[in-house]
Amino acid sequence: MRGLWNLTWLEVKIFVREPLGFIGTVLIPVVLFVALGRSLGERVESSSRLQGFVESDFPIFVVMLTAINAVVSLVAVIAIYREGGILKRLRATPLRPHTILTAHVLVKLIFTTMTLILLALAGRRFYPVALEVPWVSFGLALLLTTISISSIGFLIASVVPTARFAQPLGSLLLFPMLGISGLFVPLEAMPAAVQGVAHALPLTYAVSLLRGIWLGDSWMAHGWDVLGLAVVFGLCTALSSRVFRWE
Amino acid sequence: MSTAPVIQVTGLRKRYGSIVAVDDVSFDVQDGEIFGLIGPNGAGKTTTMECVEGVRQPDAGRITVLGLDPIRDVYALQHRVGVQLQEAHLQKRIKVSEAIALWASLYRTSVDPRLLLEQLGLEDKRNAWFMTLSGGQKQRLFIALALINDPEVVFLDELTTGLDPQARRAIWDLVRGIRARGKTIFLTTHLMEEAERLCDRVAIIDHGRIVDIHSPAGLIRRHCPQRSVLLTTDDESAEARLRALENVAVTRADDGVLTVQGNAADLMTGVIQCLADHRIRVTDFQTVVPTLEDVFLKVTGHTIRE
Ligand SMILES: Nc1ncnc2c1ncn2[C@@H]1O[C@H](COP(=O)(O)OP(=O)(O)O)[C@@H](O)[C@H]1O
Numbered sequence A: 001m002r003g004l005w006n007l008t009w010l011e012v013k014i015f016v017r018e019p020l021g022f023i024g025t026v027l028i029p030v031v032l033f034v035a036l037g038r039s040l041g042e043r044v045e046s047s048s049r050l051q052g053f054v055e056s057d058f059p060i061f062v063v064m065l066t067a068i069n070a071v072v073s074l075v076a077v078i079a080i081y082r083e084g085g086i087l088k089r090l091r092a093t094p095l096r097p098h099t100i101l102t103a104h105v106l107v108k109l110i111f112t113t114m115t116l117i118l119l120a121l122a123g124r125r126f127y128p129v130a131l132e133v134p135w136v137s138f139g140l141a142l143l144l145t146t147i148s149i150s151s152i153g154f155l156i157a158s159v160v161p162t163a164r165f166a167q168p169l170g171s172l173l174l175f176p177m178l179g180i181s182g183l184f185v186p187l188e189a190m191p192a193a194v195q196g197v198a199h200a201l202p203l204t205y206a207v208s209l210l211r212g213i214w215l216g217d218s219w220m221a222h223g224w225d226v227l228g229l230a231v232v233f234g235l236c237t238a239l240s241s242r243v244f245r246w247e
Numbered sequence B: 001m002s003t004a005p006v007i008q009v010t011g012l013r014k015r016y017g018s019i020v021a022v023d024d025v026s027f028d029v030q031d032g033e034i035f036g037l038i039g040p041n042g043a044g045k046t047t048t049m050e051c052v053e054g055v056r057q058p059d060a061g062r063i064t065v066l067g068l069d070p071i072r073d074v075y076a077l078q079h080r081v082g083v084q085l086q087e088a089h090l091q092k093r094i095k096v097s098e099a100i101a102l103w104a105s106l107y108r109t110s111v112d113p114r115l116l117l118e119q120l121g122l123e124d125k126r127n128a129w130f131m132t133l134s135g136g137q138k139q140r141l142f143i144a145l146a147l148i149n150d151p152e153v154v155f156l157d158e159l160t161t162g163l164d165p166q167a168r169r170a171i172w173d174l175v176r177g178i179r180a181r182g183k184t185i186f187l188t189t190h191l192m193e194e195a196e197r198l199c200d201r202v203a204i205i206d207h208g209r210i211v212d213i214h215s216p217a218g219l220i221r222r223h224c225p226q227r228s229v230l231l232t233t234d235d236e237s238a239e240a241r242l243r244a245l246e247n248v249a250v251t252r253a254d255d256g257v258l259t260v261q262g263n264a265a266d267l268m269t270g271v272i273q274c275l276a277d278h279r280i281r282v283t284d285f286q287t288v289v290p291t292l293e294d295v296f297l298k299v300t301g302h303t304i305r306e
């Protein structure tokens, strides 16, 4: 892992220099979260359904959105680096291939963490309802989720032919997964066929785990979710290490 | 040659699907020389070089670099060689000094980054982003990155393509400087002038096969020994006098220009002597010496640009 920290730190600096890099990834989600939360919060009193949404579903939604955004931009970065010959140039140094990829995952994790901490702080101050959430457990669950989705990102990055398709394809695959993950419509309310598909998708396990931990469930109650995410990670990593192209 | 070759390539083959890019290529590169692989675009130069660098896996053949196998011992080898890839890029917004510092941190040994930037004329670009550099500056940065670990062997793939003549000359001087410090250089180029000015020995490659290997002067002597003198004169007797020289052919063009051709190294001396002896007044005198371009045309049957 020689060079991992140097490369990671360098990529962090490069990311901050990008127009909209920091603002788009870190600030915009926080502002949206606060603004939407407040406008919904004013109507909480009149509807208990809305109260549940504001207390758990909306925060989970924002968190998932942040994680998916990070992964989509990871896919884009890797595709751009490959197309531009940057990956190839880095590979002709003593940097090991997995060091280069790990550095990029770390960069995304760093900025996602930053976004989420800001979200939490902003939530404390401005959010319409007070929340008692097991933050440490939730943070761990989120880390697991993000790493697992990142491995899907790698698989996508391994097969997209050009950088132009990378970002749209990433969004096209991940956002519909979120759509039927049980976050918006309970799984039981969906047609059987859709339920079957949902159970094969990692975001379903991610949402179930995050929501459970958020609401105070024990980890034991979500063993299957953890297993599901781990299996996805194992499968996608193994597959993408076979089909990944450096140029 | 007392020492073993620094690079040994025997029977190298590589195909991409149905395209045979490199077909049974063999050559040696000696310690301390500038060795050039020359040929037109698509000849297989980059593929060959990348196999030797360990960036690409050959289909067949044996390669050793500094006694190491480029695929099996790739991590050991990377510390001892420097690589400049054709068509490489860095992150758009990486600073020159950051790139150099990152590279320096990756190798066991490194030269002083400041000194290196100074030598390559990049010190006032230290804080510039990669995307703002000119073609020549990018190329010099890539050469700097290839030299950061004080390598024993330096690989340079088409290092002056796309540069203006002035930048090209500056880079040639630089490469000579690298050799003067005892490094071995393996380069590719499709510019015959570059090969002729820079290389101690060249291998001509065409359609994935090596056609011949020798010093540039040796190749010219072997394949295109003929030289010509073109002269213009009002003296009616000139043509007959020149014809009397040994082993020369003289032709007269419609515009009166005489062409004297011969294989001998002292053709010029003979012609000048003859002109002086017979007090022939010439108004124009031009010599035509064959170049590697002519050699290339002769041995491959087509020009390098086809
Ligand atoms: N990655 C690749 N995939 C498929 N074909 C390739 C690839 N790289 C090179 N080629 C083909 O192999 C041949 C040799 O290419 P290359 O080694 O780049 O030649 P040169 O460097 O002399 O221009 C060309 O016909 C080229 O189109």
Ligand SMILES: [Mg+2]
Residues within 6 Å of the ligand: B042, B045, B046, B047, B086, B158
């Ligand atoms: Mg080439």
